[in-house]
Amino acid sequence: MKSTVKTVSNGRKKVIDACHEPCAIEKGMRLIGGKWTGSIIYHLKDEPVRFNDLCRMLGGASKKMIDQRLKELEAKGMVKRTVIAQRPVAVTYQLTPFGQTALGFLEDMRKWSEQHDL
Amino acid sequence: MKSTVKTVSNGRKKVIDACHEPCAIEKGMRLIGGKWTGSIIYHLKDEPVRFNDLCRMLGGASKKMIDQRLKELEAKGMVKRTVIAQRPVAVTYQLTPFGQTALGFLEDMRKWSEQHDL
């Protein structure tokens, strides 16, 4: 319910975010619908994966994006980051129990997407 | 497997889209993960809805966005547009049978999103 006011180029004010709580689907999509986010979660479904391995799995995604998405997911408690002290350092990412709760509909959606060849 | 080449600011060439077919989840997300897209499909789940009614249901979304999203969904065969000749004109949108196949995981995801209060 926050509401912010901003001045735009022509000098007038405009109101941002006035009382528009988006519906639940929209909120979910904003978390999971970012570019590569769904794929990242899906590729973590079985076991912890190291950063660069994830990069390879995702082919077209830049390190920057993957890093950014992993941080979002970590902040939301869906992914856990683990540092293994060795030389050189190893870092793995894995789904938390909460993160795993998203696998159900993600898997359904993957099947759906494959079947209908979008 | 298409591959395009583009000249960027510094004068060098770069290759775009070289052999990176995104995984199925990513493709699905690109279709239903757009802003408002999921919500639109969900609000059409029960019955045909008129354009302006949809706008009201979605609160914060502009006509432009809704129009754009409906066209995407129509192009993909998920939504059917029907014009009812009367004055003033009425236009309704409804899910096609194909569109309905997406309701399963969308509903799951809505529940998930609500439960965990993202």
Add this chain to the structure above:
DNA sequence: CGGTATCCTCTACGATACTG
């Protein structure tokens, strides 16, 4: 009513190079 047209802003994303 059901859209288009226009303009503008902002941020998401990509490429690249560098670091501890």
Add this chain to the structure above:
DNA sequence: CAGTATCGTAGAGGATACCG
């Protein structure tokens, strides 16, 4: 190896006005 820093661009999305 696992990132960060920097820079650039395209296009997504919003505000507003207008139209048949």
